[in-house]
Amino acid sequence: MSPPLKSMLGVLAARGLQAVIVALIVGIVSFAMMYALPGDAAYRIAAGRYGYDMMDAAAAEVVRLELGLDDPWLIQLWSWIGQLMQFDLGNSLVYGSPVVDEIATQLGFSLLLAGGAVAASLLIALPVGIVSGLNPGGLFDRTSMGLSVFLRAIPAFALGIVLVLVFAVQLKLFPVAGFRGFDNLVLPSFTLGIGLAAVSNRVVRDAVVDAMNADWRLFSRTKGLSSRLTLIRHVLRNAALPVVTYVGVQLAYLIEGVVIVETVFAWPGIGHALVHAIFGRDIAMVQGTALTLGLLYVALNLIIDLACRLIDPRGSVA
């Protein structure tokens, strides 16, 4: 087996093991956290199901009996793990529908939004960061720094409303909310993307500055490569490493931002669903969603690892 392939397999095996551990820990921790919340779960679930016009103590007792909420916690947790072993996430306690169906729809919408956000952020961050980095301390660099701080400080909620006011209500370029077509994706993507780009353009800039000051750059210029070729062949490739790693780190911000942006734009995503599930004490839904998000993190880390290895093959030999 060739060393690079062996190292790839090593990465895959390590991440696979990590996935199993993450699944178990996330499941147990989310169960424990939901269980530790104050208030009677039967009342909360009945409230989520029937709405306050129909919810009363009698409805809560029906729910308690139906879902076996009086069973000891160990039995409840064990039955969830047992189901998980058979790749069954159970049914939503509030809506009665299979958790896997809900997640399948919502995860798709969230991934679409996350993808749109990353694309929007790169669209902004790459050109701004590279131009700033090529002339550090210049007017453009300083202006973009100031703007970055300003934009990062605006909460996603407020930014979203401002974008809607300008681009949907005034200019009528994009729809306000909903998900009828790809034009619906633009404003929520940029709401998240601007927040992401506000930081990542600085990462790009620093990476470019570092690369421009590196000894190997001087060497490539000395050996006769033009400034343009040095940039394309060496500087961008070297600068890409921290940027790709950072895009992975940013996914944490993305998940946090997705919750509020999905609500503002009436986007049927997983973050919005998770918040509702927590309010409704829908343990099955919370566990299923948390598990999916946990595994998603593992998968994304794997992709980032592999991407970094492709950009910088030296790691696989070392």
Next chain:
Amino acid sequence: MIKPLSAVICIAIAGAALQATAETKSSVTIASPWEVASYDPAIAGFAIQKLQIMENLVDADVNGALRPGLATAWTASKDGLSWQFTLRSGVKFHDGSDFTAEAAVTALTRAWKQPGVLKKAPIIGISASGETVVITLEKPFTALPAFLAHATTIIPAPAAFDADGNPAQMIGTGPFSVSNFTPPQSISLVRNDAYWGEKAKLDSATYLAAGRAETRALLAESGDADVVFTLDAAGYSHLQHVDTIETSAVPIPRVVALKVNAGHPFFSDAKARQALSLAIPRDGIARAITRFPEAAADQLFPPALNTWHSADLEPLQTDIEVAKSLLSELGWVAGPDGILTRDGERFSITLRTFPDRPELPLIATALQDQWREIGIELEVSVANYSEIPAGHQDGSLHVALYARNYGLTPDPIGSVLQDFGTGGGDWGAMGWHNQKVVEALDIIASTVDPDQRQASIATVAKELHQELPVIPIVWYQHTVSIDKNLKGVIIDPLQRSYGLSDMYWAN
């Protein structure tokens, strides 16, 4: 260089022309805050009914008067213990199957066994007999037809249930059928051309749940949504100045009210509850928080409930001085910090409310401020609304602020019986018993004599007004924004229907 440019211009002009010819729209988008994530009538019935996907045996007009739905007629036996509902013939479900008495019995039995209005009626059996549905009762109950107009008693097709009997699709008999459902945000509808009644004028419609009031106002302003329900005060006043939109506020039978634990030693005397009521700035709350000054609730039942609202009742007043003297009559004395004490106990209480209706926490803090003036220390606890029934059951509740819909069924007796009957109710009286009210409610629920019924209703309204087991604060207005070109929009104060089938676009 010129050729591609002219091609682009041609396409642009053609596009504009196409848009101009497509000016008469045949589709409507409505936005509301309520998410739909289930196929179950017990959970999502409120939306399925409003969108006219499924129908009830009994329908109601905007005044709450009952009219035939999937049943053409209904009669009660002489003793009032058996009701017969004659079903409409020739009705088909969206999947082409026939609407039968068996389908109705299956749906109603399921509704009866689950939490919902039918569980509150004295039903002992539901059966099919030829083309009729027979419901037998334990004791006479005249509001039964009104209960069959409620959202949880809509009739899904047998094919709407999976093998285990759980709802898995939305198949009904209504003027619209579901073409796409993306829980919890959206439902797409198309006209049911095989509808038994007058067919809808629109070809299709979309329901969009937008949880945030800001989003809904922006959807209305941009024209992305043609009809938007439940606007917040800021959005509503802003949209009044937008040319393309008409706004409307319809009084509905929902009341912001304060539940008082009359079993608690602080509130067991009606004078204490009257003092609380006298220190509620209803006009200020209606003007500044809910922004409909005419909706200050000077009695419990709003004008929208015309048989229960009474012009004879003296309006509830705000008078801090009278409130103070009532409390001092009860032995309360102001302490050094202004808070009342009696037998060494401070008048310090907790109010439970919830944030789902954003005005409730605001009203709670207004009460906190006002009641301090009469020497009551109020702590406001904003949590899940299920804390209110939970506190009712374990007796730990002092006062609770919520919004109660007395128009759940076209005849409010269902809610009133539940709230003020023997033992009170989770969303009604607590630790309060009034034999006159119990007897009057019994008569209202069982009599067919309209005069006797009305006299008993007056008794109940009067007793509730004097004793104040639940203190009314403001009545609700249902706020709506409508695109000016959309015609035939009827706003149902009972919120049973969005009236989609009557809407059409002006040219």
